[in-house]
Amino acid sequence: AQSVTQLGSHVSVSEGALVLLRCNYSSSVPPYLFWYVQYPNQGLQLLLKYTTGATLVKGINGFEAEFKKSETSFHLTKPSAHMSDAAEYFCAVRPNSRGSNYKLTFGKGTLLTVNP
Amino acid sequence: DGGITQSPKYLFRKEGQNVTLSCEQNLNHDAMYWYRQDPGQGLRLIYYSQIVNDFQKGDIAEGYSVSREKKESFPLTVTSAQKNPTAFYLCASKGTSATGELFFGEGSRLTVL
Numbered sequence: 001a002q003s004v005t006q007l008g009s010h011v012s013v014s015e016g017a018l019v020l021l022r023c024n025y026s027s028s029v030p031p032y033l034f035w036y037v038q039y040p041n042q043g044l045q046l047l048l049k050y051t052t053g054a055t056l057v058k059g060i061n062g063f064e065a066e067f068k069k070s071e072t073s074f075h076l077t078k079p080s081a082h083m084s085d086a087a088e089y090f091c092a093v094r095p096n097s098r099g100s101n102y103k104l105t106f107g108k109g110t111l112l113t114v115n116p
Numbered sequence: 117d118g119g120i121t122q123s124p125k126y127l128f129r130k131e132g133q134n135v136t137l138s139c140e141q142n143l144n145h146d147a148m149y150w151y152r153q154d155p156g157q158g159l160r161l162i163y164y165s166q167i168v169n170d171f172q173k174g175d176i177a178e179g180y181s182v183s184r185e186k187k188e189s190f191p192l193t194v195t196s197a198q199k200n201p202t203a204f205y206l207c208a209s210k211g212t213s214a215t216g217e218l219f220f221g222e223g224s225r226l227t228v229l
Contacts, residue, residue: 009156032215043120043206043220044159051215090158094216103174104218108158 002027004093006107014115019063019078021110023091026072033074034092034104035065044090050074052096061085086114118143120221122207127226135194137224139207147210148190149218152176152203159206165190194226201228 007022025031032051036044048059055067061084065076074091091107120141129135141148147166151159161174165184179198184190194201204225208218 032217034217036220041204041223041225043122043222044208044218045220046217049215049217103161103164104216106159108156 002031002093002095002105004091004105004107006089006091006110008110009108010111010113012113012115013081015083016080019076019081019085019112021076021089021091021112023065023074023076023107024072025074025091025093027093027095030096032094032096033065033067034094035059035063035074035076036090036092036106037061038088038090038109040087047076047089081112081114083114083116086112088112120207120209120219122205122221122224124224125222127224129226129228131228132196134196135201135226137192137194137205137207137226139190139192139221140188141190141207141209141219141221142188143209143211143219144187145209145211145219146187148184149208149210150174150180150182150190150192151206151208153206153223154203162192162205201226 003026005024034049035047038044048057050057050067058064063078088109088111090109092104094104123138149164150162160176163182165171181193206223207221
């Protein structure tokens with residue numbers, strides 16, 4: 001079984017400050033990991049994904065995430081927050097194995113607020 | 117442009133009425149999904165279809181039905197048996213890469229009065 005825990009349902013930062021959104025996962029096999037962003041009343045957009053290889057993954061809009069197997073974590077960061085980053089962010093996991101039914105498991109989301 | 121189109125964007129219905137949400141994709145993807153989103157609960161899988169004429173229940177299928185007669189289309193019917201249908205509904209399709217990331221439509225917000 002797989003699961004995703006996003007620590008903090010709401011994170012608030014000042015414009016220009018570091019953004020850190022936390023995601024921990026559990027998976028019985030090596031996982032694929034994803035971060036999605038959702039703006040109000042819109043669908044989800046893929047920010048970045050971890051497959052295999054390099055553990056530091058760069059995505060769109062200046063975001064990056066680091067896969068840490070020992071900590072079962074995939075935290076999302078951005079060095080300097082912009083007002084346009086205000087949105088809800090979802091972490092998701094899928095087993096990296098043959099026979100997987102391709103179902104992603106999503107975390108409950110973290111709402112990011114950016115203060116001027 | 118290729119993508120996933122959901123309609124309508126907003127829908128109001130009276131209690132006891134069935135409602136059908138449309139989802140069309142021109143990405144040539146085989147697999148399609150329906151999720152329900154409620155505040156603070158993330159995304160919950162309702163139904164998914166990996167190929168035409170086949171679909172499986174997700175985690176919260178009760179009160180919902182789907183069909184998959186064409187590759188491009190995966191409509192969702194919210195029936196009167198669904199006890200709390202007011203929610204934001206998201207349709208997605210799975211890309212062709214091995215990692216299996218999903219591509220989402222813009223969503224449909226259903227409000228039952």
